[in-house]
Amino acid sequence: MRLTIIGCGDAFGTGGRLQTSFHVKAEASTFLIDCGASTLIGLKRLGLAPNDFDTVFVTHLHGDHFGGLPWLLIDAQYASKRTRPLVVTGPKGIESRFVAAAEALYPNSTKTSRSFELSFIEYEERRPLDVRGVTVTPFEVHHPSDAPPYALRFEVDGKALAFTGDTGWVEAICDAAQGTDLLISESFQYDVVLDLHLDFKTIDANYERLGTKRVLLTHMGETMLCRSGEVDASRYLVAHDGMTLDL
Ligand SMILES: [Zn+2]
Ligand SMILES: [Zn+2]
Numbered sequence: 710m711r712l713t714i715i716g717c718g719d720a721f722g723t724g725g726r727l728q729t730s731f732h733v734k735a736e737a738s739t740f741l742i743d744c745g746a747s748t749l750i751g752l753k754r755l756g757l758a759p760n761d762f763d764t765v766f767v768t769h770l771h772g773d774h775f776g777g778l779p780w781l782l783i784d785a786q787y788a789s790k791r792t793r794p795l796v797v798t799g800p801k802g803i804e805s806r807f808v809a810a811a812e813a814l815y816p817n818s819t820k821t822s823r824s825f826e827l828s829f830i831e832y833e834e835r836r837p838l839d840v841r842g843v844t845v846t847p848f849e850v851h852h853p854s855d856a857p858p859y860a861l862r863f864e865v866d867g868k869a870l871a872f873t874g875d876t877g878w879v880e881a882i883c884d885a886a887q888g889t890d891l892l893i894s895e896s897f898q899y900d901v902v903l904d905l906h907l908d909f910k911t912i913d914a915n916y917e918r919l920g921t922k923r924v925l926l927t928h929m930g931e932t933m934l935c936r937s938g939e940v941d942a943s944r945y946l947v948a949h950d951g952m953t954l955d956l
Contacts, residue, residue: 714950714952716728716745718773718950727751728774732762733870738841738842748777764840766798769874791824801857802855832857843864844865852875860873868890870889874895878911878915887920892923896933898933909926913940923946927948
């Protein structure tokens with residue numbers, strides 16, 4: 710499967726990077742992991758068709774992770790003319806948060822009739838969910854966003870991939886990452902330990918316990934981005950917008 714980084718920035722536009730969104734093209738299905746506000750721009754910049762994916766798997770309900778859904782909706786309706794059904798998975802309350810965001814930005818956009826089916830599925834803690842050939846398992850982490858935040862583990866085409874979402878350090882990260890081919894880890898800080906976000910030094914101190922083959926660092930703030938050249942390249946890859954990885 711091919712992973713393409715549409716956006717690997719933080720919420721503050723650090724380094725001019727787009728907000729979080731990853732595109733995965735597997736044999737079973739094509740899907741997005743998170744959909745930050747700039748996702749539609751990123752997809753089109755990379756020549757990835759907004760009609761090609763089946764599912765958007767959302768980690769948590771912050772704008773830089775789900776705020777791009779209203780633009781996907783209006784693009785699907787008026788520009789890309791989507792007919793393929795779209796499934797959005799996320800924490801409890803995802804549908805009402807999406808409707809509130811979309812109605813604030815484009816009034817009546819959720820009420821007009823559509824040429825495609827849009828459905829929402831809510832996560833249950835650590836209960837694997839099968840969506841079009843992709844198995845996703847949510848692991849609750851720590852990152853208050855008025856709904857439970859999750860790290861997500863994906864199994865598809867015989868490979869395993871995990872993403873921490875945004876979170877302070879919790880043991881659930883090790884559970885989600887165990888045995889994966891790749892862990893995408895947020896690394897907002899370099900060495901400042903926060904309750905709500907990870908820092909590189911904490912990730913590195915726990916590296917052996919993650920049980921993954923490789924770690925891809927993303928969601929980097931200013932200090933982390935400045936020091937990203939210092940990480941051990943045998944352990945870590947540093948994300949940039951447009952990067953692709955074949956797993
Ligand atoms: Zn967040
Ligand atoms: Zn974020």
